[in-house]
Amino acid sequence: MAKSVFYSFYYDQDYWRVQQIINMGAVEGQPILNAQDWEEVKRKGKAAIEEWIHTQMSYKSAVVVLIGAETASRPWVQHEIAHAWDNRKPLVGVRIHGLADSNGYTASQGENPFSKVSLNGGGTVGDHVPVFTPSGNNSQMVYADIKSNLSSWVDSAFKRG
Numbered sequence: 001m002a003k004s005v006f007y008s009f010y011y012d013q014d015y016w017r018v019q020q021i022i023n024m025g026a027v028e029g030q031p032i033l034n035a036q037d038w039e040e041v042k043r044k045g046k047a048a049i050e051e052w053i054h055t056q057m058s059y060k061s062a063v064v065v066l067i068g069a070e071t072a073s074r075p076w077v078q079h080e081i082a083h084a085w086d087n088r089k090p091l092v093g094v095r096i097h098g099l100a101d102s103n104g105y106t107a108s109q110g111e112n113p114f115s116k117v118s119l120n121g122g123g124t125v126g127d128h129v130p131v132f133t134p135s136g137n138n139s140q141m142v143y144a145d146i147k148s149n150l151s152s153w154v155d156s157a158f159k160r161g
Contacts, residue, residue, distance in 0.1 A: 003027040003061050003062065004027070004028045004059070004061050005027050005062045005063065005064045005154060006029065006060040007029045007066055008063055008065045008077050008080040009066040009071060010068055010070055010077060013069065014068040014096060015035075016102040017068065017096045017101060018096070019032065021096065021099075021146060024143075024150065026146075027150055030056040030060065031056075049076065050079070053076070057083065057084065057087075061090070062089060062154050063080065063089045063090070063091050064157075065080070065092070066093075067096060067097070067110055067112070067113060068097055068107055069097055069107040069108050071113050072110055072111035072113035072116050073116075074113075078113065078116055081113060081116075081117045082117050082125075085119075088159075088160045090159045091158050092129065092130055092132070092153055092157035093112065093132065094150065094153060095131065095133045097109050098139060099139050099142055100139035106139060112126050113126075129157075129158045130158060132149070132153045134149070
């Protein structure tokens with residue numbers, strides 16, 4: 001049975017890379033809005049964005065943060081991580097900077113976005129959540145590694161008791 005996950009990522013920079021991962025079919029994710037639909041949700045304001053995120057995440061078995069070069073600095077990614085943590089959703093990170101974008105370019109490795117989300121008792125979500133860096137010297141090898149391992153990486157997501 002396919003795992004059903006919520007993908008968290010920086011839309012503007014990593015949409016193309018995320019589409020590659022969705023097309024692998026290794027796990028099932030939420031529908032990824034096209035640019036026009038995403039702009040429509042954003043026009044409705046912060047509450048509408050939060051509602052979309054919370055609704056999409058609510059019935060998923062885990063949250064997978066797809067980490068590109070600038071993912072850690074994105075406020076909505078940080079919101080999604082905090083919401084998943086607070087709602088005890090299993091969390092895992094996968095670096096996607098090694099996948100080529102629509103122009104054939106890869107990106108630099110970004111910071112760990114989990115380390116940007118502080119916990120009330122001290123520390124960060126990054127102290128608990130695993131982040132996987134696919135191996136490979138080119139986009140095709142990185143793609144193959146993600147496709148081969150994504151399901152097992154989701155299985156190893158951090159689960160709060």
